[in-house]
Amino acid sequence: MPKLIKTKVEMEGRTFEEYALVDADELPPWTDEEELGIVGFPTPRVDGAERVSGTAQYTHDVRLPGMAYTAALTSPHPHARLVSVDVSEARALPGVLGVLTRTEAHEQLQGGVRRMFTDQLRYAGEIVAAVAATDPDIARDAVALIKSEYEQLPHVVDIEVAAQPDAPKVHTNGNIFGGKPQIVERGDIDTGFAEADVTIEHTYRTATQLHSCLEPHGSVAHWEGDSLTIYESTQHVFGVRNAMARWLGLSQNKVRAICQYIGGGFGSKAGPGVNSVFAALLAKQIGRPVQFMLDRTTEQIGGGNRSAMVMMVRLGAKNDGTLTAMDLHCLADVGAYGPWLPFFAGPALMSYRCPHARSETLGLYTNTGSFMAFRAPGFVEGTFAIESALDELATALKLDPLALRRQNIPDHDQTNGSAFSNYPIEACFQQGAERIEWHARTNGQTSSHDRMRRGIGMSNQIWWGGGGPPAYATVEVNTDGSATLRTGTQDIGTGTKTVLTQVCAEELGLPLAAITTVLGDSGSGQYAPISGGSMTVPSMAPAVRSAARDARIRLLDIVSQMLERPVEALEIRDGQIYEGAENHGRLKDLIGKLGDVMIIGNGSRGPNPDGVTIITSGAQFVEVAVDTLTGHIQVLRVIAAHDCGRIINPLTYRSQIEGGIIQAIGYALTEQRVMDANSGIQLNANLGDYKLPTLADIPEIEVLRIDIPDLVANPTGAKGAGEPPIIPTPAAIANAVYDAIGIRIRELPMTPDKVLAALQRQ
Ligand code: MOS
8 A cells, every 4th residue: 555655845935745655665866877778868858850850849839629719808007906808899890709807717716827817907908808810910910909998006027226215006905025024033133243353245136037938828729628738838737637627626637737748837837827817717618628838038037037036135244254154135036926936045044154144035016027936046146246255255255255265164054954866065165176277276366457357256156956746647558569658747848758758768778769858747657746947857757767667577577477587586677587697688589478468557756855955056157358448258168067966868967958948048147038117018028028048148058967966855866967067156246247347247148238337436
């Protein structure tokens, strides 16, 4: 019988306690590198061909018979009460099949989601009504025929304004998220600052970054009787299934959520969106499938964002560099409906052994699109602040910045006293410093009068990424020697499907090509957690191993009976049956003699170790060139050293690290949402004026292979690699810019105008 366990999972700064069922024996840890023949080897994506040839079906590609297309009317005002909507002309347009307003939707929904469908509009671009029509152009024409009236209300789009007592109120009970600041503290900072020889204090600012997923949020809803199938561009098919069931008052077995491929999520696609609700209700209304993809403008406004922050950092230290106190304050923009507060203080509180520390985060509602998790939410922002400040402290103390960090690295979790499962940060520092030739840096002493100045900088990084239960998988072995791995997880573009196929093949003893992996469908595969928090591989790899191991044990039992050999002596390797050195031939030839039958293995993720903190860590070293005439910063080289436990696939590991760094370069240098304070309108809700990095901005990226299995964390030794690489890059760039020109830029993005203004002040 399955064992019931209580489990605690750390997800982006929020701790989730749940029950999980574990129904398999404990997995033996993969200790011996030599015994692994597929895991650890560079493996091209198992679904690469369909992705690049266009046969992979993304939500945007779904076409069902009779499917209707949609377009949305959005609020022209940043803050307003919807007085009336007249859809009669729109409805009369030939080709229009149905229209639904937000307030009509409100009446058909249950639970907390209803707050997104009231007559209050809290940002310009919020969806007011949607039209379903036989083609997308007719839908757009019909939107233009909707007549809507609004009572305009005063708005606020800036956090520093929203924090004022007399600011316009975004919600009736004010602009402060949760009504008060979120405080985390240890020790006593007054004592800490009294012990300090040196104190520094600076304020750092970051801009709002947009996820800019190539595939916008979208869904296709299809009813068969009282059952809903929803294709959704999502990071969590089971989350979509369960939320839609709750909101629509359906039982969970009446909803099936499918996401086989996704064009990016980065945290913004945790669950169903407002569009999914419109799609499901419109589909019901018109009796046809309905596709609702956000257009690019609506996506860039309402698809989520990394919130702008103003962060104050005050540090106290002894002359020898020992940190004595950290005082951290932050204003964070949560937009109109931000669901939680990003933990900007995490990097400082977790990375350094400082006995007296306090952080205070004030979340502020504004009349803008909502904050949503974005690849290491809070940590990219907070790392920019603390890692810039540490360099400023190093300058004040005349210490080497890397030495200052090394000196303050903790030997156990400073937040709760637990031991770390593993924390090989020194290997990351040492290898990264060697590659960039850290010893040769000029240390901010710029004497050059050349137009182009070069500098190098570094930043430390910390994050979670240990994953955990509940997570389940099934492996079916057919009598022709092929096998199907089924699980309800999803590959959000990271390579999960390939990694899990490797894990399954390794454990079964079959070649990679013998395995087909089916995922991304809540109707075909057991529960799997969200692909978020860098948790997918560490949660799923043990579950998949456990299922494959169960199937292998059953197979060997059958083989033993057929060969009349003792089961303990038999093993399966590369599809062959061995008894010691003796080869008993191909598995498929033997089990082919069975009638058509499936040997089914079931597996589950076991618990994380008690009282141990699982983290990922790393460091990046960056070289930049600053053009002192134009103010342009060019990143020349990034050396990335990240500990993510065992690397199951060096190719997907490398892709993750490169992708994170590129996204970080955009955040550091060019990306920013621009709001017009007077009108409350977002001025660059497109991919032309919102500046993502392109090929011309991408430097040489060198990914060092820190490959140290963390077998305390879980028996595969693997931890997540999705979020860590975006965390340290902006701080490392800012520190390199200081090294190059002796000027500290404390505001992201570090655009040429800011660099030039700082050079002129010098
Ligand atoms: Mo999180 S930003 O959903 O991985």
